[in-house]
Amino acid sequence: MEKAKKQQINAQRTFYGVLFAIGCGHFFNDSIQAVIPAMNPILEQTLNLNYGQIGWIAFVANMTASVIQPFFGYYADIKSKPFLLPIGILTSLVGLIIFGLAPSYAWALFAVFFIGIGSSIFHPEGSRVAHMAAGSKRGLAQSIYQVGGNFGQSMAPVLTALIFLPFGQKGVLSFSSFAFIGMIVLFFVSLWYKKHQTIRTPRDKHAQQIKRNKREIFVHKRVVTAMVLLIFIIFARSWYSTCISNFYQFYLIHDYGLSIPVAQLFIFIFMVSGVVGTFLGGPLADRFGKKTVILGSFVGAAPLTLMLPYLPLYLIAPVFLLIGLIITSSFSVTVIYAQELMPGRLGMVSGLTIGFAFGMGAIGAVLFGNLADLFSIRFVMILCSLFPLFGLLSVLLPGDLKIRRWNKETN
Numbered sequence: 001m002e003k004a005k006k007q008q009i010n011a012q013r014t015f016y017g018v019l020f021a022i023g024c025g026h027f028f029n030d031s032i033q034a035v036i037p038a039m040n041p042i043l044e045q046t047l048n049l050n051y052g053q054i055g056w057i058a059f060v061a062n063m064t065a066s067v068i069q070p071f072f073g074y075y076a077d078i079k080s081k082p083f084l085l086p087i088g089i090l091t092s093l094v095g096l097i098i099f100g101l102a103p104s105y106a107w108a109l110f111a112v113f114f115i116g117i118g119s120s121i122f123h124p125e126g127s128r129v130a131h132m133a134a135g136s137k138r139g140l141a142q143s144i145y146q147v148g149g150n151f152g153q154s155m156a157p158v159l160t161a162l163i164f165l166p167f168g169q170k171g172v173l174s175f176s177s178f179a180f181i182g183m184i185v186l187f188f189v190s191l192w193y194k195k196h197q198t199i200r201t202p203r204d205k206h207a208q209q210i211k212r213n214k215r216e217i218f219v220h221k222r223v224v225t226a227m228v229l230l231i232f233i234i235f236a237r238s239w240y241s242t243c244i245s246n247f248y249q250f251y252l253i254h255d256y257g258l259s260i261p262v263a264q265l266f267i268f269i270f271m272v273s274g275v276v277g278t279f280l281g282g283p284l285a286d287r288f289g290k291k292t293v294i295l296g297s298f299v300g301a302a303p304l305t306l307m308l309p310y311l312p313l314y315l316i317a318p319v320f321l322l323i324g325l326i327i328t329s330s331f332s333v334t335v336i337y338a339q340e341l342m343p344g345r346l347g348m349v350s351g352l353t354i355g356f357a358f359g360m361g362a363i364g365a366v367l368f369g370n371l372a373d374l375f376s377i378r379f380v381m382i383l384c385s386l387f388p389l390f391g392l393l394s395v396l397l398p399g400d401l402k403i404r405r406w407n408k409e410t411n
Helices: 002-012 016-038 040-046 051-067 069-078 084-101 105-134 138-153 155-195 202-255 260-288 290-310 313-341 346-359 361-374 377-384 387-396 400-410
Strands: none
Touching: 016 040, 016 051, 016 084, 016 105, 016 138, 016 155, 040 051, 040 155, 040 202, 051 105, 051 202, 051 361, 069 105, 084 105, 084 155, 105 138, 105 155, 138 155, 138 260, 138 313, 155 260, 202 260, 202 290, 202 313, 202 346, 202 361, 202 377, 202 387, 260 290, 260 313, 290 313, 290 377, 290 387, 313 346, 313 400, 361 377
């Protein structure tokens, strides 16, 4: 009785130290991921790559880092493995070393495969830890976790300007220190995770299985349409972000005549404003509702993205800042929304929303690279500006109150 009461108190308590630590782990993981797009301008010159080949590098990285995530998430739902967190970073470290020493295009693809697999291992369990440590503040907790990842991704243009341009491809090896620090942080998070796992008796497991079987029917009947729509919306946002992070720098270089460091500065503005937007999105969702924030992020961003390809240089930075701030405000919110749609499937849901849907951006990277070679980089930027319009379909998503009612009916 006393043990059950203690577990109930812990369920409502927010563990800020753990949230900060898993957010830091997410930062280290995604900083390693950021090495890949940051190296694009360097690899274009050192390995003589075209846009299509750069698109294939992004494809391999995103497919392994994202699309495989639901499988790791499904496995983690069946049996949690706390120490997968540092193992994920270790796998990425192997890929990082190969990437820094890659003598050819084939070796570069092999390296990003390992980096992607490491990220795919990390994310489902990282999202589970954020959920466990959230207590009653799920929006804020998911924002802290996602801000770490987004801030790590925003390091890409900084890395290009400060490390990769002066030191070239071997500058990647300096990032090994990030991986080691990340492994240490995540080892201690794994200890907390193991300690706070719910201990179930055989009777508890049987009851949980019955409950899970009911949820399977529930998911099949009511939630699958909403989940497919949500993934499609995330998919559209992912294609836009992939286009900007991988190819907009080339648009600035070739159409506006900017140097690589100056072009990277614009990408940095977009990504840092995205970090702020991600952080604000969670608390806004706690206050105004998740569906409202998801819809608002696309309503606010779509007109700006349509304008962006036609703007003069002096307007790009402020508009970029607004786009990043608005469109990423729904980043963490879509994860929480999906978790409430499919309670009890935290690993698989995070794999679908953070992994699979974002990983579909990998297909976009290949498509955009080949279209840029076939037509022009400007054509690709105009095409990409249309994708946030698909996000307006979020008006069709069920509201927060309806989802809560569904969950009560199921339980």
